[in-house]
Amino acid sequence: MDCSSKKNQYYTEEEAAEALIRSHIRFNRPAVSYYLCSECAQFHLTSKGEPHPLLFQPQVVERIKKEQQTQDWSQSYKRR
Numbered sequence: 188m189d190c191s192s193k194k195n196q197y198y199t200e201e202e203a204a205e206a207l208i209r210s211h212i213r214f215n216r217p218a219v220s221y222y223l224c225s226e227c228a229q230f231h232l233t234s235k236g237e238p239h240p241l242l243f244q245p246q247v248v249e250r251i252k253k254e255q256q257t258q259d260w261s262q263s264y265k266r267r
């Protein structure tokens with residue numbers, strides 16, 4: 188279903204959580220949380236409000252750090 192928010196839609200909470208984590212790996216100003224949209228009944232990411240508790244879980248923090256390092260490495264590698 189289309190949504191007037193024009194945001195990416197995630198069918199499941201797991202998908203939304205994964206997208207939230209990925210946004211932290213890739214972007215300097217990432218989304219902070221996700222929410223269930225009352226219009227389309229699917230999940231969207233949002234950059235407003237309180238950070239999602241997921242982002243404070245040690246294994247998630249660790250994963251973001253690790254994947255950022257991997258990404259930095261591959262970017263500097265490409266530049267050569």
Ligand SMILES: [Zn+2]
Binds near residue numbers: 225226228229231
């Ligand atoms: Zn929506």
